[in-house]
Amino acid sequence: MPGWPVSGRLAGGGSLLKAFSQALLAWFDREARDLPWRVPAGHGTGLRRDPYAVLVSEFMLQQTQVVTVIPYYQAFMARFPHLEALAAAEETQVLKFWEGLGYYRRARQLHSLARVLVEDFEGSLPRDHKTLLTLPGIGPYSAGALLAFAYDLPQTAVDGNVVRVFSRLDAQPYVQGDVKAQRAVRERLADLIPRKRPGDFAEALIELGATLCVRTSPDCTACPVSRFCQALAQDRVTDFPLKAKAKPKPVSQLTYLLIHEEGKVYCRLRTAGLLTGLYEFFPLVGKWGEGQEARIREALAQTGSLAGREGDLFYVGERRSVFSHRIWDMAFWELALAPGEGLIVQEGQDWEAFDLDLLARLPLPVFLAAWREDFLARIMDKK
Structure with a gap:
């Protein structure tokens, strides 16, 4: 864009960085979204935000949109209001409150982390970056975010939003989602963090990428730091960052059977692999x-498993579930068994018959949970 008043590439110190920080923070003060986990800590605590609220929200927000996370966060915090409550819970209870959010490994890691913090750190989140990286589920982004958001420490929190912001600010061809790009931006940011309000600065960069400097149709006219943007000056904003090459995902073909008999449904707990x-x-x-x-x-x-058993088969439908590294292509059937002795459980299998009330409380993958709700509704309609 000819004549755009770009001030030059940002560098540590000096009036340029001060102007950048002031513009970004002033915008954040005006426009920051009102999110349930952004509750300021009480006066005298020495905290910027409640560390537990930051912890839960950051685990939930990994690869998940804010609008999706909000109701799950609120329900989760109502059931597990503090670290000790989460640590004391059974894993199945935690997974039930994560049901439908996906990426269930996050829930298991959060639960493990809560127990470690309660047992080994007296229920407190360490303030040391290296120590955080040794804990379950904590990587470079999470460690930086926890320290910056909860403790207001000068730490970098670089997610995909921040990579996109700096790819455009510097007109650098970073690849979205690339580990090397995240590392480069972390190094880039290390000298830019202001001494005052480092937590707000870190959160404001993420907010900018999530609300204005978005992947498609960025709102450059509303951007508080547009005059520092090299990509905008070159009229190439949408050229940055580069898209990662999509890798083909293997497809698994499966058929699921909801086998029920006299008010009970057969289920088993997955103890290895996906889910x-x-x-x-x-x-x-x-x-x-x-x-x-x-x-x-x-x-x-x-x-x-059903040798000699009779039952009526009912076709339910099909579902395709896309995971991070694979795809499941599935058909769903229901099998209503005539009264008898149930499943013949093979060695190494752990099938259990659950009554309908207990079935409703089991944590299931989202593609089975929706089916369960429909099945239970149909049962109730018949009564």
Whole structure:
């Protein structure tokens, strides 16, 4: 954009950095979103925000939009209002309150972290960056965010939003999501953090990337630091950052059976691999959709779990779930067993029959949870 009054590349110290910080912080004071985890700590605590609130929100916000997180955060904090409550809970309880949010490994790591903090750190979050990096679920971003947001310490908190902001400010071809890009921006930021209000500065950069300097259609006219933006001066804002090359994801074909008998539903707890700690219905390798009832019965017979049992099969539908590194393509069926002796449990399997009240409280993957709710609603309609 010819004639744009760009002040030059930001560097540590001097009037340029001061002007940048002042403009960014003044905008943040006016425009920061009112989010439930942004509650200031009480006077005299020496804290900027409640460390536990920051901890829970940061774990939930990983790879998840703010608007999605808010109701989950509020329900989670109502059930586990402090670190000790979370540490004392059973994992299945924690996963139940995470149900539908996805990326369940975050919930397990948060739960493990709570127990470590209570057992080894007297229920407090360490103020040391190196110590934080040794704890469950804490990486460079999380460590920086916790120290900056909770303790107002001069730490960098570089997520995808901040990489995008600095890719445009410096007109640097960083690759979105690339570890090297995050490291470069952390190094870049180290000399830019102001002595006053470092926590607000860190949070304001993320806010800027999340609300104005967005991936598509950035609102440069409302940006408080647009005069420092090299990409805007070159009329190339949307050229930065570079998109990462998409890698093909392997696709798994599965069929799930909701097997029920006399008011009970068979489920098992996944103890390894994807979705560890969640319950599931009966899985079959291979996808058999509507009209393939014979294939379902053949596959069931091969498992040996329903030898000699009779039941009615009902086709429910199909679902495709996209995970971070793979895709599950699934068909859903229900099998209503005639009264009998239930499943023949094979060695190494842990199938349990749950009554409907308990079924409603089990933590399930989101694609099975929605099915469960529909199944329970249909059962209630029949009563």
